[in-house]
Amino acid sequence: MTIKDVVELRLVNQQLTSTKFTKPAEIVEWFGATQSQLYEGGKWAIGLRLPGSTDKDIERAIADRKIVRTWPMRGTLHFVAARDVRWILKLLTPRVAKRNATYHKHVGLDEHIFNKSREIVVKTLEGEKQVTRPALYKALNDAGISTKGLRGLFIISFLAHEGLICFGPRVGKQQTLVLLDEWLAKTKIIEGDEAITEIAKRYFTSHGPATIADFTWWTGLTVKEANIGIDTIKNDFESFEVDGKTYWFKSAGNTKSSNSAFLLPAYDEYTVGYTDRSAIVNPDFSKHPNYGFGGILNPVIVINGQVLGTWKKEIKKSELIIKPSYFEEIRKDEILDTTKRYAKFLGYPEASLLG
Helix, strand or coil: CCCCHHHHHHHHHEEEEECCCCCCHHHHHHHHEEEECCHHHHHHHHHCCCCCCCHHHHHHHHHHHEEEEEECCCCCCEEHHHHHHHHHHHHHHHHHHHHHHHHHHHHHCCHHHHHHHHHHCCCCCCCCCCEEHHHHHHHHHHCCCCCCCCHHHHHHHHHHHHCCCEEEECCCCEEEEEEEHHHHHCCCCCCCCHHHHHHHHHHHHHHHHEEEEHHHHHHHCCCCHHHHHHHHHHHHHHHHHHHEEEEEECCCCCCCCCEEEEECCCCCCCHHHCCCCCCCCCCCHHHCCCCCCCCCCCCCCEEEEEEEEEEEEEEECEEEEEEECCCCCCCCCHHHHHHHHHHHCCCCCEEECCC
């Protein structure tokens, strides 16, 4: 096995070169969670793995309560399948809350304020109300709880970590917040080693081949906890060593694929799902002005598994324009198909490709 094998296996397991799923919730459940720090990009990350799907399909899955946007890990927004939300929050958010305690103290948030905030939020949202973030901030401010600076964000993310609230559907361009227990039906909550085993199974199946260091980065679990997961699932998974690193994965059958190109959003699981991105990003490209941290802060162009550029979208007079910026020379026709796919996803007949 080589690094090239790692990349080919990841393309398949990440559902990029082919997919066996037809619904947004199936993709999200396969991964365990998919990052959605940027809402529009998070929807495209799901859509590009579902050929023929549209932005409206992802919005419908959110409105139909099939997938939920919340803060399940690393203090970062993700989409999570509805039936996984509660157990993943219970498993992964305690460490985030502990880490955030220092920030809370710095901005003057304490247990008393969180308790009062909880009361105000419940009063504002109960009865299945769907309230935008600015409106919820106003309710808090009117009750004497300042949301200036990062205080508002820390308050709602703290309450989301507890499982009190989550994001609901959009009103115009604003996503709303809802009470999680009113929004979602009751679901089974697995805990302890069983939950660790399940998240390990999801991660190494969807992201593999990956290392334990990758897994601890993605989940925020300790190495000890990660090893519990590996020890439990290892009989159903395979491993190999490359350059002194052990990679775990689930066999995906045929991993050979034709030349493939993708316009990935920023923070896509293919880039952000690993602490070590050297298999997909040439370190020489880090000098490029559009590179971004680790090749993940900007939407990227991926060809044959390698990050070879970045891209931006622009809309002028109802026309979609894609502006690529290449790290090395690339033929324009290599990304035509993925550009057309993105246009259809957003509901445009086609996209103009500049550069």
